[in-house]
Amino acid sequence: MNLDAKNIGAYLLDLSEGRCTVEQRDEILKYLRENPKMGLSAQEQLPSLSEDFFPRYPAKTGIYAQELSRAEEQEEDVAIGW
Amino acid sequence: MVAAEYNQCVDAYSDRLYRFVLKVGASRQVANELVKNCFTSLWQQKENIGTKEVRIFLFSAAFHALHKLAKTDPDKLRPEEEVIYASQGIQRTLSEGLYTLHPVHRALLVLRDYEGSSYGELALISGLEETKVKSEIYIARKKLKRILIQSQLKA
Numbered sequence: 001m002n003l004d005a006k007n008i009g010a011y012l013l014d015l016s017e018g019r020c021t022v023e024q025r026d027e028i029l030k031y032l033r034e035n036p037k038m039g040l041s042a043q044e045q046l047p048s049l050s051e052d053f054f055p056r057y058p059a060k061t062g063i064y065a066q067e068l069s070r071a072e073e074q075e076e077d078v079a080i081g082w
Numbered sequence: 083m084v085a086a087e088y089n090q091c092v093d094a095y096s097d098r099l100y101r102f103v104l105k106v107g108a109s110r111q112v113a114n115e116l117v118k119n120c121f122t123s124l125w126q127q128k129e130n131i132g133t134k135e136v137r138i139f140l141f142s143a144a145f146h147a148l149h150k151l152a153k154t155d156p157d158k159l160r161p162e163e164e165v166i167y168a169s170q171g172i173q174r175t176l177s178e179g180l181y182t183l184h185p186v187h188r189a190l191l192v193l194r195d196y197e198g199s200s201y202g203e204l205a206l207i208s209g210l211e212e213t214k215v216k217s218e219i220y221i222a223r224k225k226l227k228r229i230l231i232q233s234q235l236k237a
Binding site: 013051058 | 191
């Protein structure tokens with residue numbers, strides 16, 4: 001693991017979501033101790049969005065195979081001048 | 083993929099793709115058009131795409147279309163009020179905060195939190211490296227947290 005300012009966020013996310021080995025966790029904690037000015041924490045709780053919105057696609061009938069196939073046929077007819 | 087399989091994909095993904103596009107901030111009109119374009123593209127390439135690849139294909143097409151829109155015509159990425167205010171309490175603050183973030187951050191968060199996409203899938207959808215995806219999501223969540231704290235301090 002080569003920790004730096006660009007990738008530390010990714011490893012903190014791995015740590016908080018339980019994807020780090022003990023060795024990796026120790027390395028992250030060491031990096032945070034050595035770089036206190038970054039103001040990052042290994043135990044920080046970060047918010048997530050919860051599903052609150054369930055719209056229905058209003059033009060669904062227009063994207064079924066039959067409709068798209070019909071549209072393709074019409075384009076071909078125009079292209080050959082029928 | 084044959085026509086019947088394609089139609090099953092319409093049933094499985096059109097509402098979810100539409101929600102993703104609206105949640106990132108497109109108006110209903112733009113979202114309608116964008117979703118149609120993604121499915122038209124899938125239909126045209128159906129012989130080269132297996133049913134297991136469809137989800138990544140559709141969300142990737144929408145992700146890149148939204149990214150292009152953010153660069154060329156950012157005014158079209160102003161969310162509708164009912165999309166912002168669909169929730170209450172902390173989630174409403176987070177929903178409002180979402181639209182202060184860069185559209186790429188919005189898209190990654192919505193895909194992760196709404197669609198349950200893995201980081202590997204997010205890398206495929208966005209074209210970013212997986213570590214970069216995680217870093218960007220970490221930054222986005224930190225920004226949302228800051229917004230949440232500020233709103234709680236104001237209250």
